[in-house]
């Protein structure tokens with residue numbers, strides 16, 4: 314059974330008014346435990362709406378959201394616990410920091426879960442380690458940090474709740490390449506350690522190709538198609554039609570093929586392309 | 599969630615009321631308020647209600663939408679009604695128990711007052727907020743208040759402050775919604791616990807909200823300075839207001855409306871305020 318499953322969900326903002334906006338129509342998807350699922354789509358295609366459905370912040374106009382096979386919206390009282398089990402890092406999460414110190418801010422979630430002080434301290438240290446927050450930063454004010462550091466603190470605030478599914482809405486948008494790599498790498502480590510499922514919304518196709526097991530493509534509030542990064546990025550024309558990009562590696566592979574180098578049609582990471590080229594050039598069998 | 603409060607929200611559609619000049623609508627709203635206080639008996643109130651319903655029809659805004667805006671003032675409505683029922687003295691005692699005396703005049707006054715408030719909110723809302731964009735409204739206000747410049751009042755600055763404030767209300771509501779969602783996702787609950795627990799639960803919302811608001815204000819002021827904003831002197835407007843024939847018609851109708859209310863006051867009625 315899938316960890317998280319969305320069945321035919323639709324969602325409209327301000328239904329029944331002249332401002333009505335169908336943000337999602339009939340979308341179905343599954344998220345397996347231990348996997349990393351990517352969601353890509355043009356701005357306004359409904360990605361943020363989709364992730365807010367996943368932890369019950371909004372409930373679908375039609376369709377169901379199942380966590381471990383249980384409809385999360387069936388019992389409104391259990392929604393609080395669903396939010397602790399499905400940790401959502403919203404877009405630009407640095408604007409939600411509020412407490413005096415980084416440590417207190419990270420412990421806000423665990424405190425709401427009514428954990429013991431020792432357990433909270435332990436989890437805060439653990440979450441800080443995964444997100445690359447050094448020990449001495451814990452006692453500083455979150456408002457004195459740089460944008461990238463604030464982002465880490467916000468992500469740590471969710472990790473400290475030890476969710477079974479972590480959903481991140483553009484976690485690396487606007488960060489420097491190094492910071493992006495560290496944050497995503499930390500998340501992968503966390504996944505390897507805990508076996509949780511991760512859902513990432515991102516516009517960075519390189520990252521998607523590198524980290525995801527499965528990619529879902531949204532187009533104007535509907536699901537266009539899904540598949541492994543190899544399958545998805547092999548459909549370059551369709552993606553570009555939707556205003557999306559493919560990783561530079563795919564472009565490079567296409568250019569090579571156009572010049573007669575027989576690289577296979579579904580390479581999408583630099584690693585895979587390099588291996589193929591090494592074989593083709595005769596450096597490696 | 600917070601956006602569901604419709605009081606003071608522009609309703610975009612095409613209608614004669616939407617098209618009228620903001621100055622005309624300021625006049626209409628003022629005239630309507632005055633008329634509601636001039637009206638003393640049932641005939642005046644019925645006439646004012648009929649005129650209002652006619653204008654709502656003309657504006658092509660569903661009556662339901664405008665009635666929804668009344669939810670926000672429900673408390674004031676009930677409160678004034680109760681005060682009127684219990685505190686008005688009259689001749690026909692209906693009910694008496696210890697120190698509580700309820701008179702028939704009290705009931706009537708309560709009903710009339712409730713309708714006065716309802717029509718007041720609906721009328722001003724219809725002419726000012728539902729059919730006029732905030733920008734046009736402040737343009738109109740700036741024009742109407744411009745004689746005060748003689749006394750050194752900074753009318754343009756006042757209008758600019760008002761339009762900025764109006765412009766920021768939806769943004770701040772959006773920020774509030776977003777921050778509340780973010781904290782909810784961290785297990786916050788805003789409805790459980792006693793008064794102190796509830797007040798404490800607001801801190802994680804208010805602090806980020808203030809940070810956001812100051813950042814927005816800062817960004818806006820820098821953006822305005824970058825585009826050489828130097829106050830009202832010599833500043834022209836993108837949309838120039840035009841007083842058309844339709845606006846003259848509205849003005850004439852408004853005057854006739856007040857005259858009619860004054861005459862209706864003379865018709866004998868069972869109860870007068």
Ligand SMILES: Nc1ncnc2c1ncn2[C@@H]1O[C@H](COP(=O)(O)OP(=O)(O)O)[C@@H](O)[C@H]1O
Pocket residue numbers: 326327334335336354355356357358359360361362363
């Ligand atoms: N709170 C809201 N009220 C009304 N419409 C909204 C709201 N949030 C998003 N939308 C609309 O829903 C659509 C999908 O938005 P969103 O899920 O934020 O897209 P994405 O994250 O892919 O850019 C957009 O057209 C957007 O304008």
Ligand SMILES: [Mg+2]
Pocket residue numbers: 360361362404482
């Ligand atoms: Mg988004």
